[in-house]
Amino acid sequence: MGTRYDRRDRKVSYTCQIKDSARTAQCRTVSASTVDDAVSALFLNTISPEQIGVAIAAADEVAERHSRTHRAAELAVQRARYDADRAERELAQATRKAERARTDADRAAAALAEAEEALRTAESPR
16 A cells, blocks of 8 residues: 545545556555544554653653754764864964974075085185
8 A cells, every 4th residue: 555645636545556457356545534533543542641651751762862962963073173173273383384494494504505615615725
């Protein structure tokens, strides 16, 4: 059986889903309101108020677990973003330090070359 929604007359029915060639006399279409009313009445006559309370409590617990799980996921995303931002800042700082070290090394190399040139000039015969 499957559910069929008719948009024109806004009626719902349960319809046999077997292809036409395999349909038997037992394959029928039934108005959903008839079945739903019967099932609802049977359910309400069978279930006790305590069972309804237990079902509501269970649904509340499931909703609370979902809420906690969702919050935990939000916090994990927030933490990952924080960690990524921090790593980016640390990388930028390390890059600046490396650039300063390169600049200092270039200056030291230039000073050394200048000193060596001065030494060669001083040692060369005139």
